[in-house]
Each structure stands twice: as C-alpha cells, then as structure tokens.
Amino acid sequence: MLDIKAIRKDFPILSRQVYGKPLVYLDNAATSQKPTSVIKALTEYYEEYNSNIHRGVHALSMEATDRYEEARQKCAGFIGSPIAENLIMVRNTTEAINLVAQSWAQHNIGPGDEILTTHMEHHSNLVPWQKVAKDRGAELKFIPLTSEQTLDLSDLDRLLTSRTKLVALNHMSNVLGTINPVKELGQAAHRVGARILIDGAQSVPHLKVDVKDLDCDFLAFSGHKMLAPTGIGVLYVKQEVLEDMEPFLRGGEMVKQVWDDHATWNDLPMRFEAGTPNIADAIAMGAAIDYLEALGMENVRQHEISITEYALNAFQELEEVTVFGPRDMSQRGGIVSFYGGDVHPHDIGTMLDREGIAIRTGHHCAMPLMNKLAVPATARASFYIYNTEEEVDLLVSALKATLRYFSKA
Numbered sequence: 001m002l003d004i005k006a007i008r009k010d011f012p013i014l015s016r017q018v019y020g021k022p023l024v025y026l027d028n029a030a031t032s033q034k035p036t037s038v039i040k041a042l043t044e045y046y047e048e049y050n051s052n053i054h055r056g057v058h059a060l061s062m063e064a065t066d067r068y069e070e071a072r073q074k075c076a077g078f079i080g081s082p083i084a085e086n087l088i089m090v091r092n093t094t095e096a097i098n099l100v101a102q103s104w105a106q107h108n109i110g111p112g113d114e115i116l117t118t119h120m121e122h123h124s125n126l127v128p129w130q131k132v133a134k135d136r137g138a139e140l141k142f143i144p145l146t147s148e149q150t151l152d153l154s155d156l157d158r159l160l161t162s163r164t165k166l167v168a169l170n171h172m173s174n175v176l177g178t179i180n181p182v183k184e185l186g187q188a189a190h191r192v193g194a195r196i197l198i199d200g201a202q203s204v205p206h207l208k209v210d211v212k213d214l215d216c217d218f219l220a221f222s223g224h225k226m227l228a229p230t231g232i233g234v235l236y237v238k239q240e241v242l243e244d245m246e247p248f249l250r251g252g253e254m255v256k257q258v259w260d261d262h263a264t265w266n267d268l269p270m271r272f273e274a275g276t277p278n279i280a281d282a283i284a285m286g287a288a289i290d291y292l293e294a295l296g297m298e299n300v301r302q303h304e305i306s307i308t309e310y311a312l313n314a315f316q317e318l319e320e321v322t323v324f325g326p327r328d329m330s331q332r333g334g335i336v337s338f339y340g341g342d343v344h345p346h347d348i349g350t351m352l353d354r355e356g357i358a359i360r361t362g363h364h365c366a367m368p369l370m371n372k373l374a375v376p377a378t379a380r381a382s383f384y385i386y387n388t389e390e391e392v393d394l395l396v397s398a399l400k401a402t403l404r405y406f407s408k409a
C-alpha cells in the first residue's frame with residue numbers, strides 16, 4: 001500500500017493553488033510531476049559536478065560519466081535488461097521509435113513486407129511506420145478494436161504472416177488505458193520471424209515491465225511520464241538486433257576512428273548516442289527510478305487499480321457520459337477517457353481548470369483512434385502515485401456542475 005499523504009509531501013508543486021483552488025493534477029498521461037529528489041539531482045549536477053562525459057580525464061568529468069552510466073544501469077535494472085549496453089539514451093519515446101525506424105526498419109523492411117500495428121496508437125508509433133512503408137514499398141496493417149476498445153485478435157492469423165517484419169504497438173493506450181497482450185503478440189510475431197516493438201510510454205511508469213519476460217526486440221519509453229525531467233527517454237534493443245543496426249545520427253562520440261573519407265563506429269551503446277547527451281536529465285531519471293523502486297511497482301499498480309476502479313464507479317452516476325476502454329481492471333491502467341454527451345471536451349476541460357482541476361482534452365495524438373470512436377476529441381483524467389479518491393470526488397462533482405451548466409445553456 002502506498003502512503004499517499006507522505007508521497008504528496010515529496011512533490012512541491014502539489015501544494016500550489018490554481019485560481020485560488022488547490023491543484024488537482026489529473027494529466028499524468030501527458031507528463032508526471034517531479035519529486036524533490038529528482039529536482040535535487042538536477043541542481044546537484046549543475047552545482048557540484050557539471051562537465052562533459054566520456055572524454056575528460058579530470059575529476060568532474062569522471063564523476064559525471066560514472067553518474068550518467070549509473071543512471072543507464074538503473075534504467076536497465078528497472079526494465080529487467082540483463083545488460084545496460086542494450087539501452088540507448090534518447091530524448092523521448094518519439095525519438096526512440098524514430099531511431100528504430102531509421103536504423104533498423106529502413107534496412108530490414110523491403111518491398112512487399114508488412115508492418116502490423118493497431119488502431120489505438122499514438123502518432124509517435126504510427127507516423128514513423130507510414131514513412132518506412134512508403135519509402136520501402138511495404139504495407140501497414142492494423143489490428144482492429146473490439147467494442148470495449150481492446151485488441152480484436154480473432155483474425156490475427158490472417159494479419160500476421162511470413163510477410164510481417166515488424167509488429168509495433170503500445171503496451172498501454174494513452175487514450176483508453178487498455179493494456180495490450182504484448183507478450184503473447186511478441187510470441188506470435190517471433191513465430192513468423194517478425195520483430196516486436198513495444199511503445200512503453202504509458203506502461204513503464206505504471207507497471208512492472210520486464211523485457212526478458214516479454215522477450216521484446218524494442219522497448220521505448222519517456223522519462224517525463226515517470227517522475228523524471230523532460231528531454232530524456234530510453235530505447236531498449238535486444239542484443240542480436242542492436243548489433244545489426246545502422247547508426248542513427250553521425251558525429252562526435254559515436255565513432256571509434258575517423259579518416260578523411262570514412263569512419264568506424266564506437267562500441268555499443270555509444271554508437272547510437274552522437275554528440276553530448278542529456279547528462280543532467282539522465283542522472284535525474286536515475287533518481288526517479290530510485291523513487292519508484294522504493295515505492296515498489298506492484299504497489300504503484302495496485303494504487304492505480306484502486307483509484308481507477310473508484311473513478312469508474314463514480315462515473316456511473318453521470319448518465320450522459322460515455323467512458324471508453326475495458327471495465328476489467330486487469331486489462332486497463334489509470335486512464336479514464338470520456339465524452340460528455342453534447343458538451344465539447346474542450347469546454348469541459350476549461351470549466352474544470354477554473355476549479356483547479358487539470359485534465360487533458362483533445363485527440364491525444366491519436367487521430368485515427370478518434371475516428372474509430374466516432375468522436376472529435378475526448379476528455380481524459382489520468383492518475384499517478386499521488387492522486388487520491390478525494391481528488392476523484394472533486395473531479396466528478398465539478399463535472400456534474402459543468403454538465404448541468406451546459407444543459408441549461
């Protein structure tokens with residue numbers, strides 16, 4: 001069990017007010033808040049050992065290098081990777097997926113091949129594959145959705161064939177909260193000789209993700225959704241695949257030797273980290289992982305199951321509101337997307353904001369999914385370790401008042 005009261009004290013921003021009301025932060029799927037230990041790791045780096053890494057012989061540089069590599073080790077441990085060299089530090093999930101598209105897919109996918117994805121992807125895990133498919137003469141295929149917005153796998157044998165080279169899907173939908181059966185899909189992909197890429201942007205911050213257990217080829221995630229700063233993310237690549245990948249960006253740090261007309265590549269993972277990396281934010285991501293591990297990811301998940309169930313029950317009082325995603329908590333995370341009858345989600349978001357309640361409204365970078373749901377946008381509340389049932393109550397009563405207001409308008 002998480003001690004939410006104690007946790008809230010670790011997040012300075014949670015004590016601020018918005019329009020004179022206590023902040024109720026329910027936009028965690030967009031980005032999470034940061035605990036003092038993460039903020040401190042940033043200031044410590046700049047105040048005490050700021051320097052460039054991997055190239056200096058002086059004390060500060062060696063200290064910074066050690067801390068940066070220690071952060072990589074922590075990320076590896078967090079996702080169950082046996083070795084840290086399989087992790088490439090990037091800016092975010094989007095960059096991680098683009099790296100795979102450029103460095104692996106453009107060389108391993110050819111005319112007539114197929115990429116299998118789903119109708120519930122974030123644009124970050126769709127638009128790069130549209131480009132690969134176009135450039136390489138390959139075809140994009142989609143796993144459709146059931147009426148409860150889970151993946152409809154009834155036709156998988158037809159969709160996943162010897163022509164499929166890559167299955168690319170999210171572990172948890174940022175709109176629906178649906179948790180997808182990525183392990184089973186990985187096994188199915190491997191049976192036909194395809195690779196699997198898991199977009200872990202929403203899963204890694206909220207549940208125990210183990211790359212060994214999932215046996216995935218690629219896993220992408222962002223630090224900023226898991227208590228770390230913006231500008232740092234991770235791409236995990238299975239060893240045998242990583243050795244087969246072309247460099248992404250070219251320049252300093254990623255080379256071993258350079259002549260006038262050619263160069264040889266550095267060891268892994270530096271080969272994929274051209275230029276000065278985001279040292280401070282990587283180190284602060286290590287502090288974020290320390291924080292989450294001290295809580296225990298099982299406890300994080302349990303808290304989210306409990307608060308989401310509470311919210312789903314409370315939403316049942318709102319007859320005119322449609323809530324998307326599966327009802328079974330084993331298949332969903334702490335995201336509740338909804339559509340409030342005739343009231344546009346932006347109007348709902350604006351009214352709730354006046355009460356100090358931060359939710360997200362819009363297409364959530366998932367326009368094809370909005371088309372499938374037949375809505376222009378949704379309103380979305382998303383929970384994390386510091387959210388309370390009292391905050392859900394505030395959300396529901398503000399929502400009731402908003403719907404009442406618009407029904408009279």
Ligand code: PMP
Pocket residue numbers: 029030092093094095122124125170172173174199201202222365
């Ligand atoms: N995939 C999913 C499922 C996401 O929720 C997000 C962020 N909303 C992304 C990818 C992209 O993450 P980032 O903006 O950090 O690159």
